Amino acid sequence: MSILTNRPDLTAQIEQIAEAAGYLWQKGWAERNGGNITVNITEYIDDDIRRLPAISAPTAIGATLGNLRGCWFYCKGTQKRMRDLARHPMENGSVIRILDDCAHYEIVADLPVLPTSELPSHLAVHNYLIGKGSDYKASLHTHPIELVAMSHNPEFLRKDVLTRLLWSMIPETKAFAPRGLGMVPYMLPSSNALAEATIRAIADDYDVVMWEKHGVFAVERDIMSAFDQVDVLNKSANIYMCARSMGFIPDGMTDAQMQEISTVFHLPK
Ligand code: 13P
Ligand code: ZN
Numbered sequence: 001m002s003i004l005t006n007r008p009d010l011t012a013q014i015e016q017i018a019e020a021a022g023y024l025w026q027k028g029w030a031e032r033n034g035g036n037i038t039v040n041i042t043e044y045i046d047d048d049i050r051r052l053p054a055i056s057a058p059t060a061i062g063a064t065l066g067n068l069r070g071c072w073f074y075c076k077g078t079q080k081r082m083r084d085l086a087r088h089p090m091e092n093g094s095v096i097r098i099l100d101d102c103a104h105y106e107i108v109a110d111l112p113v114l115p116t117s118e119l120p121s122h123l124a125v126h127n128y129l130i131g132k133g134s135d136y137k138a139s140l141h142t143h144p145i146e147l148v149a150m151s152h153n154p155e156f157l158r159k160d161v162l163t164r165l166l167w168s169m170i171p172e173t174k175a176f177a178p179r180g181l182g183m184v185p186y187m188l189p190s191s192n193a194l195a196e197a198t199i200r201a202i203a204d205d206y207d208v209v210m211w212e213k214h215g216v217f218a219v220e221r222d223i224m225s226a227f228d229q230v231d232v233l234n235k236s237a238n239i240y241m242c243a244r245s246m247g248f249i250p251d252g253m254t255d256a257q258m259q260e261i262s263t264v265f266h267l268p269k
Contacts, residue, residue: 002090003049003109010044013222014089017074020223022086024142027231030082035142035215036116037076037085039223040126041095045072054097054106061103062120062192065127068098073126077113098123116141121195125219128199136207138223143215144230146237147181151212157183162210168252169236171261176232178267182206186213205268208233 004011017037024030049072076085076093085092094113096105105123107113116122122139129136156162163180167173182201187194189211198217201209208218208229216233220226243250262269 003052003095004090007044007046010041013039013041013044014074017093017223018086018089020140020227021076021082021089023227023231025081025083025086027144027234029142029144029215029234031143033079033081035076035082035140036078036118036122037074037093037141037223038116038119038122038126038139039074040071040130040137041074042070042072049108052108054108055112056107056114058099058104058106061098061105061123063124063195064101064103065098065123066102067127067130068123069100069102071098071126071130072096072108073098073115073123075115075119075122078115078117080113117190120190120192121198121217124195124199125202125217128202129219136219136221138220138226140218140220140223140226140230141211141215142218142230144234144237146241147210147216147230147234148213149241150237151183151210151214157185157212159183164258165240165252166233166236167258168254169239169250171253171257173232173236174258174261174267175265177208177229178262178265178269179205179207180269181216181233182209184209184211184217187211189214 024035073096074093075096080092090110094107095109096107098105118141125139150156182204184197184201208216210216216230218226218230240250
């Protein structure tokens with residue numbers, strides 16, 4: 001029996017994750033096992049779930065994350081495919097709980113699917129978000145083609161150069177990705193160094209950060225909103241590249257036009 005049986009609220013969350021995973025595959029951002037999703041589902045965990053025995057040994061997170069005491073997460077499984085998760089979320093991901101030492105987790109349901117290799121970054125970010133009282137529950141790592149391509153140009157890695165360029169391609173980008181795109185220099189995937197650099201970038205007031213020559217990491221209230229932010233930023237990257245492919249450098253909206261968007265939409269930047 002699945003942990004989802006007779007739990008419509010938790011089921012709805014997992015179904016939204018599966019839907020987003022399907023979009024990642026359709027977008028071409030999720031080759032093989034590329035990308036990962038974690039969602040803080042603590043609010044949907046009832047006493048019966050709390051009493052369930054673990055189905056794995058306690059496993060070290062690699063850091064002590066004091067705000068995660070008592071937290072529960074859905075995690076994509078390492079080496080699992082988004083296109084499979086879209087159809088079978090509880091076979092390609094699992095529900096974990098953080099132990100009281102805040103340094104280990106154990107798998108509780110449905111199957112002993114090992115969490116994503118990027119768990120250090122995901123959990124460090126959730127720990128940071130809880131610490132600052134954020135209502136963000138979802139984090140998404142994916143490999144969006146055009147954004148990753150742009151991260152191969154050193155000019156675009158300077159702070160907010162790409163943010164301004166992407167915002168200027170189409171008015172909606174600034175409205176719906178209002179914190180822009182932070183930058184994290186290339187670091188080894190899955191490493192604690194990458195996790196720490198990701199926190200620093202998100203703390204610098206970004207919802208989406210670029211992992212140079214690898215992908216993006218996004219946080220939001222729910223997984224669909226995280227997907228949306230990456231989608232609008234990548235759409236702008238695509239428009240830029242289409243213009244360049246037609247042989248010209250796009251004008252972009254003017255600073256005054258972008259300022260007008262900020263004013264009308266009451267945006268933070
Ligand atoms: P996982 O299969 O471990 O989630 O890794 C995918 C990935 O994109 C690593 O950066
Ligand atoms: Zn990756």
